[in-house]
Amino acid sequence: MSEEKPKRMAIIAGKGGLDEAYPPLILGSTASALDFEVAIFFTFYGLDIVNKKKLKKLKVAPLANPAMPGIGPIQIPNFIGGLPGMTFMATKMMKSWMNNAGVATIPDLLEACILGDVQLIACQMTMDVMGIKREDLIDELEVGGAATFLEFAKDADITMYM
Amino acid sequence: MSEEKPKRMAIIAGKGGLDEAYPPLILGSTASALDFEVAIFFTFYGLDIVNKKKLKKLKVAPLANPAMPGIGPIQIPNFIGGLPGMTFMATKMMKSWMNNAGVATIPDLLEACILGDVQLIACQMTMDVMGIKREDLIDELEVGGAATFLEFAKDADITMYM
Amino acid sequence: MSEEKPKRMAIIAGKGGLDEAYPPLILGSTASALDFEVAIFFTFYGLDIVNKKKLKKLKVAPLANPAMPGIGPIQIPNFIGGLPGMTFMATKMMKSWMNNAGVATIPDLLEACILGDVQLIACQMTMDVMGIKREDLIDELEVGGAATFLEFAKDADITMYM
Numbered sequence: 331m332s333e334e335k336p337k338r339m340a341i342i343a344g345k346g347g348l349d350e351a352y353p354p355l356i357l358g359s360t361a362s363a364l365d366f367e368v369a370i371f372f373t374f375y376g377l378d379i380v381n382k383k384k385l386k387k388l389k390v391a392p393l394a395n396p397a398m399p400g401i402g403p404i405q406i407p408n409f410i411g412g413l414p415g416m417t418f419m420a421t422k423m424m425k426s427w428m429n430n431a432g433v434a435t436i437p438d439l440l441e442a443c444i445l446g447d448v449q450l451i452a453c454q455m456t457m458d459v460m461g462i463k464r465e466d467l468i469d470e471l472e473v474g475g476a477a478t479f480l481e482f483a484k485d486a487d488i489t490m491y492m
Numbered sequence: 493m494s495e496e497k498p499k500r501m502a503i504i505a506g507k508g509g510l511d512e513a514y515p516p517l518i519l520g521s522t523a524s525a526l527d528f529e530v531a532i533f534f535t536f537y538g539l540d541i542v543n544k545k546k547l548k549k550l551k552v553a554p555l556a557n558p559a560m561p562g563i564g565p566i567q568i569p570n571f572i573g574g575l576p577g578m579t580f581m582a583t584k585m586m587k588s589w590m591n592n593a594g595v596a597t598i599p600d601l602l603e604a605c606i607l608g609d610v611q612l613i614a615c616q617m618t619m620d621v622m623g624i625k626r627e628d629l630i631d632e633l634e635v636g637g638a639a640t641f642l643e644f645a646k647d648a649d650i651t652m653y654m
Numbered sequence: 655m656s657e658e659k660p661k662r663m664a665i666i667a668g669k670g671g672l673d674e675a676y677p678p679l680i681l682g683s684t685a686s687a688l689d690f691e692v693a694i695f696f697t698f699y700g701l702d703i704v705n706k707k708k709l710k711k712l713k714v715a716p717l718a719n720p721a722m723p724g725i726g727p728i729q730i731p732n733f734i735g736g737l738p739g740m741t742f743m744a745t746k747m748m749k750s751w752m753n754n755a756g757v758a759t760i761p762d763l764l765e766a767c768i769l770g771d772v773q774l775i776a777c778q779m780t781m782d783v784m785g786i787k788r789e790d791l792i793d794e795l796e797v798g799g800a801a802t803f804l805e806f807a808k809d810a811d812i813t814m815y816m
Contacts, residue, residue: 337646342814344677349536353506353653356617360638366646374673431621455680459755476684483812484661484690488645490504490653491677491814499808511698515668515815518779522800528808593783650807652666652815 338367340483342491346378348388348424348436354492355379355439361488362446370443371479372471373453377460380452380468385436390420444470451478500529502645504653508540510550510586510598516654517541517601523650524608532605533641534633535615539622542614542630547598552582606632613640662691664807666815670702672712672748672760678816679703679763685812686770694767695803696795697777701784704776704792709760714744768794775802 339361343354354370362368378384428435434442443450450471456462457473464473472478483489501523505516516532524530540546590597596604605612612633618624619635626635634640645651663685667678678694686692702708752759758766767774774795780786781797788797796802807813 339642340812342677344816353504353536357638357642361642364639364642366642374677427621431617433617433621455755455757459751459757476681477688480663480681480685480688480690480812486812488502488642488648488651489812489814490651491816492506492653501804515666515698519800519804523804526801526804528804589783593779595779595783650664650804650810650813652813654668654815 336365336367337361337488338482338486339369339488339490340479340486341368341370341489342479343370343372343376343379344374344491346375346384346388348390348421350376350492351379351388351436352428352433352439354490355436355443356433357490357492358448359439359442359446362443362448366488367449368443368446369449369451369479369482371451371453371474373456377452377456377462377467379436380440380450380471381462381466382468383466385440385468388421388436389417390424391417440468449482498527498529499523499650500644500648501531501650501652502641502648503530503532503651504641505532505534505538505541506536506653508537508546508550510552510583512538512654513541513550513598514590514595514601516652517598517605518595519652519654520610521601521604521608524605524610528650529611530605530608531611531613531641531644533613533615533636535618539614539618539624539629541598542602542612542633543624543628544630545628547602547630550583550598551579552586553579602630611644660689660691661685661812662806662810663693663812663814664803664810665692665694665813666803667694667696667700667703668698668815670699670708670712672714672745674700674816675703675712675760676752676757676763678814679760679767680757681814681816682772683763683766683770686767686772690812691773692767692770693773693775693803693806695775695777695798697780701776701780701786701791703760704764704774704795705786705790706792707790709764709792712745712760713741714748715741764792773806 339358341354341358343351354376358368358370372380378388450468451474452467452471454473454475457464501520503516503520505513516538520530520532534542540550613636614629614633616635616637663682665678665682667675678700682692682694696704702712775798776791776795778797778799781788
């Protein structure tokens with residue numbers, strides 16, 4: 331625990347909704363800007379965040395999230411959230427909020443992680459399970475398993491499943 | 493790692509359903525009772541937990557949670573969970589279970605955290621994104637960003653995104 | 655932090671969907687194979703994972719998960735996900751993917767955790783709240799509270815709420 335050793339953060343990103351992609355990327359890029367060593371392990375649905383075809387099209391489900399903000403004072407109830415078109419609307423709303431508040435987009439946050447030397451690891455097992463090929467994923471990552479993640483995480487100061 | 497230094501726990505509360513508000517508040521208040529230093533960072537939907545108008549009205553979504561207990565042996569299927577009124581019913585059921593089992597309410601748990609000197613931090617970015625003002629939130633918190641959280645968390649013994 | 659001391663991982667498993675049961679069990683069993691000391695605390699819906707009647711019947715909700723893979727190129731939209739039968743179909747699909755990729759089943763992963771001396775702890779409060787009896791749960795676990803978990807977790811190298 332000498333002061334010279336950089337702090338280390340190990341994140342598992344296991345979810346692939348648009349709103350679920352922000353937390354690991356914001357925390358990861360911020361930590362790298364603060365000179366932390368950071369690794370993000372993308373697994374299960376989280377693999378979408380580094381999938382070339384999907385990362386720009388992540389969506390927000392308006393369903394099953396009673397805390398989701400509505401349009402002004404109007405909350406989207408679950409029975410409306412299930413109607414066709416509402417996933418599109420909720421996704422659009424969130425992108426517009428983030429943009430209005432000056433928050434970077436998912437591709438921009440991913441770029442910030444890459445520039446900040448955040449180690450990006452794609453879960454081999456998930457790729458096998460879902461039939462995802464190496465070329466489907468962005469170039470700037472390595473492929474590994476739970477053991478790869480644990481090897482990094484065991485000496486981390488902050489560990490998070492997000 | 494001397495024995496004199498108190499243990500430290502850093503929690504990110506990122507979700508705002510009623511059932512999702514219990515884990516960070518129960519863990520946070522228990523840890524503070526055990527003399528841990530605790531900070532909870534409320535971000536994204538989790539900000540509802542410290543929103544004066546919303547904290548007593550947090551809801552449970554009956555949807556998309558196949559593990560949610562039903563009424564006695566009856567499970568709520570997704571196609572019923574989407575009907576009007578079911579969020580209300582699921583919320584009511586959970587409050588009744590918690591009450592019957594002697595579990596404190598969300599306002600009570602929050603009070604326990606405050607009395608136990610748990611540091612409550614509201615995410616500035618989320619406030620900007622969702623148009624939430626300082627006065628919308630309970631008095632006993634500070635406003636900060638991901639860097640504020642990381643500064644506390646980097647020396648924590650337990651870190652959790654809940 | 656001598657090299658002789660084994661690394662330690664403390665996991666809270668708080669969700670009970672089939673897809674949500676894999677991450678804690680895969681990570682826990684892998685870590686134990688790497689000679690970590692591991693404890694998993696099953697709480698809220700996560701208690702289903704160690705419930706004798708439920709652990710073989712965990713389900714995947716097709717709803718509110720816009721990242722869920724579809725059948726080939728076809729994504730299940732939310733308004734279809736809410737129809738009767740879709741939870742069954744989504745559950746079946748996931749089991750078939752996992753099986754085709756050679757991933758162990760939930761009962762097998764649980765067995766691997768037990769054989770690997772992973773400490774399994776059932777949350778007393780959840781049992782009280784949901785009316786779950788000791789005999790409803792698998793034999794190989796102990797019953798405890800948040801304080802039991804914190805006692806183990808405070809000296810852990812990796813802590814995760816999954």
